[in-house]
Amino acid sequence: MPRWDPEAKERLRAAALELFAERGYDNATVAQITERAGLTRRTFSRYFADKRDVLFAGSEQLPDAMADAVRRADPALPPFQALLAALVDAGDLFAGLVSHAAQRRAIIASSPELQERERTKLAAVTEAVVEALRERGANESSAKMLAQVGITVFHTAFERWAEHPEGADFAARVREAAAELAAHLTP
């Protein structure tokens, strides 16, 4: 087993998601995950802190990644358009997750603890995006509203993309969700 094995992480993730689905998140153990993946506990610890981390690994980078994408967007764009561009940009970060998205969502929906963790994650992303939108000139109240709506559009687009990965790409899903929302908002 090489010390750094990009496939090991993926095997552990797949094994964990299978076990969570079969036995329930609370009943699955790290020992079962490593056994199913045919890997050691030491290898598991190289990639994940604990079983919950399998579902949230990398999410601590999300707030900065999303805020930086907002900062990098064309300075000529008004705030929400800059945010949409950033969401599309950031979508590349998630391309690797799309194959597990439906499984992951079902597991999170099964556990209040995981739902709370997911909300905390989204709140941190929202807060970082608010800051970036304020730097682009939005006042605090508008920045908060737009950041929350942007995250909602992102989430909607991601779920639709994950459900039909053979259909439109993520960028098109973001534009489609934003356009759908705009149509609903206009009486």
Next chain:
Amino acid sequence: MPRWDPEAKERLRAAALELFAERGYDNATVAQITERAGLTRRTFSRYFADKRDVLFAGSEQLPDAMADAVRRADPALPPFQALLAALVDAGDLFAGLVSHAAQRRAIIASSPELQERERTKLAAVTEAVVEALRERGANESSAKMLAQVGITVFHTAFERWAEHPEGADFAARVREAAAELAAHLTP
């Protein structure tokens, strides 16, 4: 002291918010709250389960109240317009809270535990609204997006109303926030 005293609840709430602001939420005790309000622990227990409940009392009724308001809205209205009408309707429930809104928000912002409780509360409201929007014919993905955006509009309108209660009324704030959002969404 009469057995049912509508002012007692209000005095306890005011005393609690003062103490949370002065000493920090974690350091304030129910004993201090009742002492400041000049009331007994028994009276406190008539209105609130514990000190956290002072900030969230009544919130268990919110999901049903909001969903029912969506169901009652004019059947001719398309989903998001029905939701806006419901938000305005439900705003009356919150009129009594507006005087404490800024204080309450600052206290919640000071504590990760309270922020998490607030997010759980909003998630429960969102879920109930999704159900009501689905009954009005929205598909699940759209209903989720619209419910989240509606709650965001509600929150934005409520904060603006609370910040300048002498200004526009809540209904006008909801329409203003929705119109502002629509303008941002249209490139």
